[in-house]
Amino acid sequence: MKNHQIYILFDVLRATSSIATLLHCGVEEVMVLEKVETAKELGTIGGYILAGEREALKIEGFDYGNSPVDFIKNSNQLRKKSVILTTTNGAKAIQKANKHGDVIALSLLNLNSVVDFVIKKEYKDIGIICSGTDENVSLEDCFAAGIFVKKFISEYSEQVEINDGAKIALKLASAKKNEIKNSTHATRLKKLGFKEDLDFCFEINMFDIVPFAKKGSLVFKKAYLTEL
Numbered sequence: 001m002k003n004h005q006i007y008i009l010f011d012v013l014r015a016t017s018s019i020a021t022l023l024h025c026g027v028e029e030v031m032v033l034e035k036v037e038t039a040k041e042l043g044t045i046g047g048y049i050l051a052g053e054r055e056a057l058k059i060e061g062f063d064y065g066n067s068p069v070d071f072i073k074n075s076n077q078l079r080k081k082s083v084i085l086t087t088t089n090g091a092k093a094i095q096k097a098n099k100h101g102d103v104i105a106l107s108l109l110n111l112n113s114v115v116d117f118v119i120k121k122e123y124k125d126i127g128i129i130c131s132g133t134d135e136n137v138s139l140e141d142c143f144a145a146g147i148f149v150k151k152f153i154s155e156y157s158e159q160v161e162i163n164d165g166a167k168i169a170l171k172l173a174s175a176k177k178n179e180i181k182n183s184t185h186a187t188r189l190k191k192l193g194f195k196e197d198l199d200f201c202f203e204i205n206m207f208d209i210v211p212f213a214k215k216g217s218l219v220f221k222k223a224y225l226t227e228l
Contacts, residue, residue: 006104020207022085024207033084051066053066056088057192068109089132089134095218099215102214108144108204111148143172149166
């Protein structure tokens, strides 16, 4: 993986949407782990709330699945807590990116706040990562990345150079949401009964949240310009 000054990571359905939602609900921090066993061990030792899924379904013995809607409904129980989140696709991508540098978890829910943050921080070299589904491209991640690129270019004061991957994503930014909501993973979530989550994750700019994980930490907290 090429080194960048900052990594913007997308997993619209549903890891980065969940991270943004959890922090909006008042969670102190979200630790993202790839392995279920590690999550369970740390959860027992550190008193974390456990949230996660495998193949989109809640992991047995965990407190929550990977449902942003469920987090909103239980926000009173989550406030001021620490959460461990493990997911099928997003956790792998986050672990890989965070080894190389700082990571911002971006979804459609918190898009504008992240664009504003990145511009104000004057990052010059930005890596965009779409988590995908089962090591395949996800339409919804590319769509969200395209919207991010489009907004960043329109608001950044200097000329922006983008690679071919960003150009492809940019083309998708003009697609209709209903078309994107028929992606492979979105269709699967609907069949499994997660239509409410699907609709929620496609809302744009619901939260003013920038989930930031410092290099190697795997822990997302709310970022503030004065602290970084």
